Each structure stands twice: as C-alpha cells, then as structure tokens.
Amino acid sequence: MTGPPDDETRDRIDDELPDGEPPEDAPDGATGDPVPVADGGFADESAEPHEPRIAFYGGKWASTVPIVFFIFWAIVQSGVLGIGDTNGLVIGALVGTILGMFLVRGDWKAYADTIFEGMTQRVAATAIVAWLWAGMFAETLQVGGFVGGLIFAADALNVGATTFPAAAFVLCGLLATGIGTGYGATVAFVTLFFPAGVLLGANPVLLFAAILSGAVFGDNLAPVSDTTIVSAVTQDADIGGVVASRFKYAILAAVPAFAAYLIMGSVLSGASLEGAAALRESATAPGLVHLISMGVVIATAVAGRHIVEAVSWGLIVAVAFNLAFGLSSVADILVFTTTSPTPAAALPFVRVGETAGVGGSLYSGAIGFFPLIVLTLLIVAMAQIMIRGGGFEAILEFLLDSVATTVRRAELTMVLGTAAINGMITINTAAEIAIAPYIARLGEKFNINGYRRANILDANTSALGYIFPWAGGVLVGYQVMVGPDGLGEQYGPEMVVNPIEVVPYVFHGWFLVIVFLLAAITGFGREYIPDRISEEVSRA
Amino acid sequence: MSRFEKFLAGWSLRSSTPDYEPGDVIEVMVTGAEGDRAIARIGDSTLRIEGAPGDAADTRIRVAVETWDETAHRGTGTYRETVGESAF
Numbered sequence: 001m002t003g004p005p006d007d008e009t010r011d012r013i014d015d016e017l018p019d020g021e022p023p024e025d026a027p028d029g030a031t032g033d034p035v036p037v038a039d040g041g042f043a044d045e046s047a048e049p050h051e052p053r054i055a056f057y058g059g060k061w062a063s064t065v066p067i068v069f070f071i072f073w074a075i076v077q078s079g080v081l082g083i084g085d086t087n088g089l090v091i092g093a094l095v096g097t098i099l100g101m102f103l104v105r106g107d108w109k110a111y112a113d114t115i116f117e118g119m120t121q122r123v124a125a126t127a128i129v130a131w132l133w134a135g136m137f138a139e140t141l142q143v144g145g146f147v148g149g150l151i152f153a154a155d156a157l158n159v160g161a162t163t164f165p166a167a168a169f170v171l172c173g174l175l176a177t178g179i180g181t182g183y184g185a186t187v188a189f190v191t192l193f194f195p196a197g198v199l200l201g202a203n204p205v206l207l208f209a210a211i212l213s214g215a216v217f218g219d220n221l222a223p224v225s226d227t228t229i230v231s232a233v234t235q236d237a238d239i240g241g242v243v244a245s246r247f248k249y250a251i252l253a254a255v256p257a258f259a260a261y262l263i264m265g266s267v268l269s270g271a272s273l274e275g276a277a278a279l280r281e282s283a284t285a286p287g288l289v290h291l292i293s294m295g296v297v298i299a300t301a302v303a304g305r306h307i308v309e310a311v312s313w314g315l316i317v318a319v320a321f322n323l324a325f326g327l328s329s330v331a332d333i334l335v336f337t338t339t340s341p342t343p344a345a346a347l348p349f350v351r352v353g354e355t356a357g358v359g360g361s362l363y364s365g366a367i368g369f370f371p372l373i374v375l376t377l378l379i380v381a382m383a384q385i386m387i388r389g390g391g392f393e394a395i396l397e398f399l400l401d402s403v404a405t406t407v408r409r410a411e412l413t414m415v416l417g418t419a420a421i422n423g424m425i426t427i428n429t430a431a432e433i434a435i436a437p438y439i440a441r442l443g444e445k446f447n448i449n450g451y452r453r454a455n456i457l458d459a460n461t462s463a464l465g466y467i468f469p470w471a472g473g474v475l476v477g478y479q480v481m482v483g484p485d486g487l488g489e490q491y492g493p494e495m496v497v498n499p500i501e502v503v504p505y506v507f508h509g510w511f512l513v514i515v516f517l518l519a520a521i522t523g524f525g526r527e528y529i530p531d532r533i534s535e536e537v538s539r540a
Numbered sequence: 541m542s543r544f545e546k547f548l549a550g551w552s553l554r555s556s557t558p559d560y561e562p563g564d565v566i567e568v569m570v571t572g573a574e575g576d577r578a579i580a581r582i583g584d585s586t587l588r589i590e591g592a593p594g595d596a597a598d599t600r601i602r603v604a605v606e607t608w609d610e611t612a613h614r615g616t617g618t619y620r621e622t623v624g625e626s627a628f
Binding site: 234235236240241244245247248406407408437440441444445446447448450451452522523524525526527528529530532533 | 541546547549550551552553554555556558560566567568569571580581582583584598600624626627
C-alpha cells in the first residue's frame, strides 16, 4: 500500500530532471552495491519500501512542506488565536498543498496525481464511513433522550462531577473496545456523555480528554480495530496473540490514567451553564432504553459483523425505540420542511416552515462531519505527497542512522518514529500503514518478535491519534461541539472545548507512550523471534 | 501456548543480550553476513551460522546452536532449513 511498484509515472518524472541526472537524494541502493555489514548493520538499503517519485527543489525534506505548513497553521489558528474552526483548517491544508507544488522539480502533474492518489486511499474512506454512521446513530440517541437518561442514572448512582471523567474514560474505553472504532466511540460519547457530564458539573476539558483516552484504549486493544488489524498483519503476527500480548501495556497505562482522572476531576472546576439545574431536574429515565441500542452495536460488532452493519442495526433499534416509546417524533429523526402548504404536509416527516430544508437527527448527525471529511481528504493527500517525495523516508532514515545502533535504541527509535509520524499524519491508520514496513525491517534487524513490533506500532499510533489538536480523534469530537445543531448551539459556548486545551489531559495516550519508552529502556515485555512463533495470521 | 499463557507472556524485564544453550534449535531472522557466514543479530547478541544459503539475508531460518559464549553473548550454529521471509 505504501510502496507501489515502479510505474511509468516514476520513469517519466525521473527522466525529466535537469540534465538527465537522478534526483539528488536518490536512495543509496540505487547508486552503489549494498555493503555487507557484520552483525546485521543497515548498509543494504536497496529493499527500502519507499522510493521518491516526485523530486523537489531542496530534496526529500521539501516534500514535508505541505503537511508542516498545515501543522503550523493549525497551531497558530487553534493554539495562538484560539480559533477551532475546522473550515479554517481546510483552508490551511489547501494553501499548504498549493505551496508545496511550487517546490516540485519538473512536471507538476505528478504532484497533482499524488493528491488524487492520497485522497482515494481506503483508510480515509474507512474513517469517513465511521464518522457518518456514528454521527447518525449518536444524534438519534440524543433526540431520544439518552443524555437525560444518563444524567438521571448518574444522579441515581451518585456519579458526581468529580468522578464523571473517570467513569467516561472507562465506559468509552469499553465501547471503543467493543465496536473497534475509537472515532465512532468519540462521536457517540461527545454527543451523549459529554453534555451529560458538563451539565452535572464536570470540567469540559478534562471530560473531553477522558473520552479521547477511552478511544485510545479501545483503538489500541480492540481485536476488530483497524489499527490492531494493521499492526498484526504487517508484522506477521496473529491478531489474538497480539491483543493478548498488548494487554499488559494497556493496563499499565490505563490504571494510572483512571487515577489521574479521579484526582484531576476533583481539582478542576466545572463550567457554569445557564439552565443546567433545570435540565438536571427534568432528566428522566426512559432515555436509558438506548443502552440497549448501544448494546446492539457492541454485540453485533463483537460477533464479527462489519462496523457499518453493526451501527446500522443499532440505528434501526434506536429509531424503533424512539417511535415505540414516544421518545421522539418522526420529524425529530427526519423532516422535510417546505415553505408552501402541500398535501404532503400530512405526512409525519413533512412540515411547512419559513425556510425550506431537510433536518432531523439523521441529517444533522451526518452533515456535521462534512468539513472534517474534506479536511481528512486533504490531509491524506499531503501525507501521500510526503511519502512520494521521500520526506517520510528521510525522517525515518535520520532516525535509523543516528540512533538505532543497539536493540534498546532500535526500540526507542520505533517508539519515537511511530509517535512522530502519527503526530504529523492526522488519520492514525494511514500513518500506521505508512510506517509499518520500517518498523518490520528495523525490528527484524534485531530479531524483535512480531508481537512486540505490533505492540510498539499500534500503541503509539493509537495514542498520538487522539492528542494533538489536528489529530483526527480530537477533530471529530470537536466537530460534534461546533457543527450545525452541535453542542455549542444546543447548550451554549461552555459546551465547546478548544482542542489545544485537551493536549495535556489525554492521560491514557501520554501514559501509553511513556510505558513504551520505559519498556524499550528496561526490556519490559521484550520478546525475540526465537522466543515464540506467531500463529497463523488471520483477521480474528 | 494457551490463551491464558499468551496474556502472561512478556511480564518480565528482558535482557538486551539473550543467551542460548548448545543444542537449542531456534528460529531466527538472518540480519547480515560476515564473509561467507550468515549472521543473526538477536538483540545485541550475535549468532554466526554455518551452511546457510548465500541469499539467506532477511529470511527466517531454523538454526541448531553449536556453541555459546555467555560472556561475549556470541555463538555459532548450523543452518537447518529456511522457514519464512521478512514481513516486508
């Protein structure tokens, strides 16, 4: 996926360089014979999975300009100016992509083709599908009174503002582990648990971070998570064995993260929302029937059904409950509004209003993610430019050549390299697929077992996908807050969290990275290839 | 290995220089060459392998350990068979 065979495009671009010279950063293997090295050195680079197809003025590093510019834009917009507008990030990605084009040597067509190549990657489509389906599902539960039900349950069980973040971390972790998509779990929990917790008095920043931590836990551990599957398959390890072997790392990070949420929950104060007391008093139990709707999704996913099928079944059950128990009207779920009287207005999903349009939970649940979908497509395109231009390879070569001289340093390089690449490429599965060949080759140079390699790869992929403001997991949660009919519109600005504020509080993500840094230094959990052989690689 | 044992595997601080006993038959990835001998670097330990094919680099082979120096963490072994390839 990351290293397609040479094709005529590559030949054409290389041929078009000035004076017919090869790119100045041509791989070692292309300019000389591999050098045998005792004790398994790294001289034979001829099998490197990536070779530049786009030549840039300034060499391979110049191919990182679009994505580095975008990250800089995101930091300035989100961190310095405090503007969390996703559409603004889209413009940043567009400008960065255009800037990169001016650095291309020769024909710009290859650059343009790479944008399309990146946008059509399956990983981007997978994330988009998860967001759309989860958005419709969560919004339908929301109009069905699930938030009120959660507030009622929290009051009944004495789950107060201080313990709510810790509870959200555990429950979101369980949901994400069950359904295998941290993005989907983030959408559901930010739509449903987040407003309930904030209304109860929990700190919004901490609660959002706790939800993201739960998503990290699930993405990392779930057997059906796309990151788990990619990590296992690319490292020649069976999924069952991978999940069992990574449990120790996950739990060592999760326990202190849970404690940290309990402690910080009592330290950080909550937001003061106008009308919160009235909302709490009016909260009733019937919405809790949607625990069954969520249970249907989890059970169907755990039974091995595709996430699209699992969430679709949950959505059907949620709609049925809403209508059967009078939790919402048909129009709350789907409504066509016309401006002129029509006989069709007799239908439960047609209304006459001042402004024509379509609405309801299915509509607002899906449409809220449209800006993020556009941004995602642009980000994977920028990542593909970095891969095709050799910038990705340059980053890893720098790490390999400068630090990976012993097994301890090699593992540290694997941890930091995976974290760095995931810190740059917003969609973590895309980043994982890109770096997987390097992790395999580097690990094999020291006979590091496939389970260990898969665990290093996946843990740092999962963690970094939910920490920084431009990370897909953070953006998708933020979009729930600021999208059309989002939490900000429904409850007020206190229900919107600036993504950069959550960075230090995604405890499970940070602790998972720290656990692996310590594991690389101390040898905790390290296994070598001779220790045990992976069972047959299969999907589950 | 049972499922329970899989959960318990790796709960230890593993040395960066693993040692082996003469007579052990282990599966390793060939990581390089020294003259006409294949080399398998296992962590920071080194196993020199006699009789491996010339194109053994980056293949997974089964080796019978013949000698092992636990001080230098180096040993020699004999190639048995090729059992796999690099993951990439």
